[in-house]
Amino acid sequence: MKILIVGSGGREHAIAAQAAKSKKVEKIYCAPGNAGIAQIAECVDIKAMEFDRLVAFAKEKAIDLTIIGMDDPLVGGIVDAFEAEGLRVFGPRKNAAILEGSKAFSKDLMKKYKIPTAAYETFEDADKALAYLESAKFPIVLKADGLALGKGVLICNTLSEAKDGVREIMTDKKFGDAGNRMVIEEFMTGREVSVLSFCDGKTIRIMSSAQDHKRAKDNDEGLNTGGMGTFSPSPFYTSEVDDFCKKYIYQATVDAMAAEGRKFQGVIFFGLMLTKDGPRVLEYNARFGDPEAQVVLPRMKTDMIDVMEACIDGTLDRIDLVFEDNAAVCVVLASDGYPVAYEKGKVITGLAAFDGKEDYAVFHAGTAFDKEGRIVTNGGRVLGVTAKGATLPEARANAYKATEWVSFENKYMRHDIGKAIDEA
Ligand code: AMP
Ligand code: GLY
Numbered sequence: 001m002k003i004l005i006v007g008s009g010g011r012e013h014a015i016a017a018q019a020a021k022s023k024k025v026e027k028i029y030c031a032p033g034n035a036g037i038a039q040i041a042e043c044v045d046i047k048a049m050e051f052d053r054l055v056a057f058a059k060e061k062a063i064d065l066t067i068i069g070m071d072d073p074l075v076g077g078i079v080d081a082f083e084a085e086g087l088r089v090f091g092p093r094k095n096a097a098i099l100e101g102s103k104a105f106s107k108d109l110m111k112k113y114k115i116p117t118a119a120y121e122t123f124e125d126a127d128k129a130l131a132y133l134e135s136a137k138f139p140i141v142l143k144a145d146g147l148a149l150g151k152g153v154l155i156c157n158t159l160s161e162a163k164d165g166v167r168e169i170m171t172d173k174k175f176g177d178a179g180n181r182m183v184i185e186e187f188m189t190g191r192e193v194s195v196l197s198f199c200d201g202k203t204i205r206i207m208s209s210a211q212d213h214k215r216a217k218d219n220d221e222g223l224n225t226g227g228m229g230t231f232s233p234s235p236f237y238t239s240e241v242d243d244f245c246k247k248y249i250y251q252a253t254v255d256a257m258a259a260e261g262r263k264f265q266g267v268i269f270f271g272l273m274l275t276k277d278g279p280r281v282l283e284y285n286a287r288f289g290d291p292e293a294q295v296v297l298p299r300m301k302t303d304m305i306d307v308m309e310a311c312i313d314g315t316l317d318r319i320d321l322v323f324e325d326n327a328a329v330c331v332v333l334a335s336d337g338y339p340v341a342y343e344k345g346k347v348i349t350g351l352a353a354f355d356g357k358e359d360y361a362v363f364h365a366g367t368a369f370d371k372e373g374r375i376v377t378n379g380g381r382v383l384g385v386t387a388k389g390a391t392l393p394e395a396r397a398n399a400y401k402a403t404e405w406v407s408f409e410n411k412y413m414r415h416d417i418g419k420a421i422d423e424a
Contacts, residue, residue: 017297124181190280348375
């Protein structure tokens with residue numbers, strides 16, 4: 001089979017690496033890809049939102065399956081564009097990707113189908129939102145309705161902070177059109193867990209759990225980032241939690257989408273909070289997490305291409321999804337200064353140390369080739385160093401050892417990825 005992957009980050013590198021393991025796959029293309037993906041795929045200079053060019057490329061190369069990694073093209077309807085031309089593509093259609101694309105939609109869905117989540121109100125008018133805050137309890141959570149690069153959520157401790165937040169989102173349009181509507185919701189506390197799943201519209205198969213670390217600095221201090229590291233499985237995801245989610249959340253979500261005429265085929269990412277009253281849905285995503293994919297996919301034993309084809313064909317009930325009985329930790333190597341200001345173009349050395357080591361991987365997030373063909377830093381998050389181990393502490397020790405194999409000027413990482421597992 002010829003595969004095309006759409007995206008350019010560490011997640012897409014992990015997807016490409018898994019596709020490369022499939023016996024069915026002869027050739028992988030990635031648009032636009034990066035310097036790491038280029039080692040296992042042919043990268044094509046087409047951006048993820050250039051649907052017409054991507055469709056034309058898939059036709060020209062007779063691509064058998066296109067896999068969409070990123071949220072923006074999914075929410076924008078890339079799957080519909082491929083299907084309209086008779087092309088096979090993995091990911092939800094536009095009318096299902098709205099599960100991630102609109103927080104108001106997903107909250108209303110959960111309310112209607114009694115899926116456990118935080119209490120909330122939706123607003124389309126800044127004055128009404130401001131008035132509502134006068135009698136609200138603090139802290140409170142403000143969410144821009146649409147996609148905002150993971151930044152559209154504000155946790156406000158006081159009334160004046162929350163009023164500023166409403167103005168930023170709805171009046172100043174800090175997150176653009178994503179702020180035409182907003183959700184104001186109850187603040188919850190508890191441990192967060194990411195659960196990824198495959199869905200064919202009827203059947204859902206849960207992948208091994210994971211947890212990410214979103215803040216830039218150790219001890220969860222500093223600014224929010226795209227994710228500084230992950231571990232899988234999460235020891236906090238107990239069989240009791242799993243039973244609860246199977247009963248009230250996973251199948252309920254797939255069935256709710258089907259009942260709304262929005263059959264979901266692809267990956268649903270459940271962002272869960274384990275509160276003292278039980279698991280609650282914080283958010284849905286319509287794709288693999290980044291950097292969750294970098295710890296979950298390397299542990300997957302079942303051929304990923306078979307699973308994706310079953311999602312498209314509606315035959316997921318025939319798939320037995322199996323994961324290795326081990327653990328993985330991913331430590332992100334970033335450019336110092338991320339997520340605010342940082343330098344790019346620093347030469348990266350030591351990457352060859354990962355060659356041929358089955359339990360280690362270095363997934364490229366922000367890398368490029370310079371004029372001399374050297375691999376250089378090209379983003380805030382540069383690399384994701386993943387290692388497996390029999391247990392989480394072993395995987396963590398292995399991952400941190402492997403971070404030393406790679407060097408570049410400005411290299412920055414957190415030193416406590418997976419440390420929370422000591423508390424489990
Ligand atoms: P979201 O994009 O909705 O997952 O929100 C991003 C992050 O904000 C989550 O991972 C949580 O850490 C936090 N968050 C979102 N909603 C809530 C809530 N209702 N209570 C507490 N924290 C929240
Ligand atoms: N790691 C969180 C996300 O991919 O949205």
